[in-house]
Amino acid sequence: MSVQAVTGSGLVQDSSVAVLELRDVSKVYGESTLAVQALRGVSLTLQQGEFVAVMGPSGSGKSTLLQIAGGMEQPSAGAVSVAGHDLVGQTPAERAAARLSTVGFVFQSLNLVSSLTAAENVALPLELNGMASRPARAAAASALAEVGLEGCGDKFPDELSGGQQQRIAIARGLIGERSLILADEPTGALDSVTGEAILRLLRAKVDAGCAAILVTHEARHAAWADRTVFLRDGLIVDDTGGPQDPRDLLGSLR
């Protein structure tokens, strides 16, 4: 059975097609003797409704993997497709267009526009995507409410705390009908309770039908994903696999 959904951009999604497929992806930065091999043949597939965490020491290739999955970097070798669309070989403009309509980013660096209000920042991806200002602002208001920032829409980033700014960036990454959310340490500046609320939100988005990759050092956050893959020196060295039947979970507990 295949369920079809049409996103705002008119891109048809088919649940039988992987939301993200990385096949034997390698990435080399620099040349000859100075070359650094960030990824050495990584394969990873995400289906709709799947949430994967990526863990590994600094320099293991986690962030590179995310940049390539989002089409912000081109792999040196291998294939990348998002919702069945091949990202390799596309022009930067084509990749940017695909990314705008299907991929939501929540990155370490906030990249908030300081001259725009919180609501304008959050609405930005929708407006860039051609949505009219009024519905975009309405969507931004509810996205801000989801991250616990009701009533902060008219504030400018520098009027808000670091944690609040981070939540604006999260709201911006999650807004709209994204089929893929890519998050890189999204909860860095947040206290543990707010951080958990954000992870619960991400989990709910995935359960509602998108897919997500979370890069994190925090096992407690990775635990919200269905499975965790471990990167070391640009290779996936281990994978927890998906969860078991919930009835088997901690059988001794309940």
Place this chain on the structure above:
Amino acid sequence: MSIRMALLAILCDSPKHGYELRAEFEARTGSVWPLNVGQVYSTLQRLERDGLVTADEPTADGHVIHSVTQVGRLAVTEWFTEPIDRTSPPRDELAMKLSLAAVSDMVDVREVVQRQRAASMRALRDITRLKPSDDESFADAEAMGWSLALESLVFQAEAEIRWLDHVESRLVAQATRRRATRAEGSVSVSEDARRRSPRSPSGRVSR
């Protein structure tokens, strides 16, 4: 771990017989630490012996109701206010295993670390999936007990994984240092040898 004080603390609310006490303990701690009724009875006997509870005559259906004494109440207050003793750590099989694996040539200690990390991560994920929503967590004493007990397991698993990460980076740093020392060592030895014996230009000294 003292279920003795936990049971005594529950008796401070109202007198109970053994089965009730066990049910109440499991409800308030979310059944994370299952208890058999035999343990409850033997604990009650010791509490009675020590003068912390009194036992009534058995009821018609054979239940013995236990009540806390004044001394028992004081003991519970003290238990609540005093920190848990952490000066004699319990045995930790994983710490022992890693200490031994680190110096054993029977196994690659990094693999031991990684296998454990994946297993601990699976356990952490499975516990996390059992967590109720924030609203549900505070519904009643039972939900609160379950929620607090689960979070304690979450933080223990997280601590273990962070510790494994730390162990791994220590091992990597040590291996890198050892390689560097070896490389440096061979250079200085060979230079030294060259100075002392100009007739052998290669000057390599094997160590």
